[in-house]
Amino acid sequence: MTATDQAVTAGTAVEEVPRLRLALADYFTLGNALCGFMAVWQLATAQVAHISAGLDGPLQRNAVAVSVILLLVAAACDLFDGRVARKLGGSGMGAELDNLADVISFGFAPAFFVVAWGTFIVQGNPVLPTIAAAAVLLAVVVRLARFSCQAPGEHTFSGLPSPFGAMTVIVIVLLNPPVYLGVASILLVAWLMVSQVKYPKPRGRVAYAVLAAILAGVGCLAAWAMDAPAGEVLLYSGSGLMLLVILLAPVHLMVDRHQNR
Numbered sequence: 001m002t003a004t005d006q007a008v009t010a011g012t013a014v015e016e017v018p019r020l021r022l023a024l025a026d027y028f029t030l031g032n033a034l035c036g037f038m039a040v041w042q043l044a045t046a047q048v049a050h051i052s053a054g055l056d057g058p059l060q061r062n063a064v065a066v067s068v069i070l071l072l073v074a075a076a077c078d079l080f081d082g083r084v085a086r087k088l089g090g091s092g093m094g095a096e097l098d099n100l101a102d103v104i105s106f107g108f109a110p111a112f113f114v115v116a117w118g119t120f121i122v123q124g125n126p127v128l129p130t131i132a133a134a135a136v137l138l139a140v141v142v143r144l145a146r147f148s149c150q151a152p153g154e155h156t157f158s159g160l161p162s163p164f165g166a167m168t169v170i171v172i173v174l175l176n177p178p179v180y181l182g183v184a185s186i187l188l189v190a191w192l193m194v195s196q197v198k199y200p201k202p203r204g205r206v207a208y209a210v211l212a213a214i215l216a217g218v219g220c221l222a223a224w225a226m227d228a229p230a231g232e233v234l235l236y237s238g239s240g241l242m243l244l245v246i247l248l249a250p251v252h253l254m255v256d257r258h259q260n261r
Contacts (some may be wrong), residue, residue, distance in 0.1 A: 023091040028081035029101050035074035036105025039067040040112050047116060058120055058176075062120040065225035067113070068170055072214050072221075075163040079210060099144045106166035107140030115188060117173045128179060132186040136169055139190035146194070157199045160192040160246065165197075167217075168246050171239040192248070197250050 020066035022030075058064075078101070085094055111133040118129025138160045150158075160168070174187045202236030220238045 017023055021091060023085065023094065023150070024079045024088055025085035026094055026097055028077045028084060029094065029097045032074045032077040032081065032098075032111045033101035033104050035156055036069045036109045039070035039105070039109050041071065042246075043112060043116055044175070045120070059116070061227070062225045064174075065221040067109050067216050068174070068221055071105060071109055071166065071170065072217050073169060074109075076211060076214050078102065078105070078163050079207060079214075083207070095148065099148055102144055103140060107137045107144075107164040110166040110169040112139040113173050116183070117176070122160050128183045129186075132183045132190070133153065135187055135190040136165070139193040140165070143193045144168045155201055157201060158186065159195045159197060161190065161201055163245060164192060165193040168243065171242055174235065199249055204230050208254075217242075 042063060043059075046059050046067075052058055078098070081094075081098065084090075114129050114133035114136060115126075118126035118133070143159060143162055168189050170183055170188055172189070177185065178184075217238060220231075220234045222228075224235040225231075
């Protein structure tokens with residue numbers, strides 16, 4: 001017996017089924033999901049070509065860069081679908097679509113990046129990276145399930161938002177640290193996503209600052225992929241800056257709250 005049948009049997013009022021017509025905001029959400037899928041497809045295709053050619057070592061830079069850029073576009077879509085829904089209205093299934101898209105782009109896709117890192121970079125010991133990848137995927141699933149059951153905070157998120165968590169995981173992979181340091185860092189990110197650490201919501205000027213950071217990330221990745229002068233320096237500098245922001249954002253929020261008391 002379904003929940004609706006039980007409600008009818010009990011004589012309680014049944015809420016009207018929401019209209020299933022897609023709103024404009026839902027197309028941003030679908031763009032998020034599509035970019036996540038294409039990022040995985042691009043990376044998987046590069047892996048097959050790499051193995052077929054009998055090559056050793058890391059994948060080609062352009063294949064990795066395209067995959068990461070697709071995930072940055074997915075993050076931009078996720079950033080603005082809620083804003084569009086608030087301004088123009090959304091559909092009854094917008095929240096569910098958003099969660100499903102986030103699992104693809106910010107759960108499965110970064111986990112796949114970690115597995116690829118374990119396969120081609122950490123040769124001979126892919127078990128630890130695979131465990132870290134599973135932790136990332138499960139953390140995103142648990143976070144989204146918890147988020148759908150709780151009333152959202154007005155100005156803050158509880159735990160690291162999944163798009164930022166996904167980007168942080170990918171930054172760690174791109175920096176290619178020693179295996180134990182990399183796995184420990186990825187596990188820390190997975191824990192932050194399901195923790196109660198408070199992160200500010202990207203609204204107003206902060207949202208546009210995040211968009212600017214995404215565009216800057218696309219530029220750095222393009223320069224790195226094309227072996228442009230100082231491209232590698234730009235990539236590593238941008239990656240380090242992002243990690244610093246992720247670590248310092250909760251501290252800034254706590255200091256700001258303390259000063260406003």
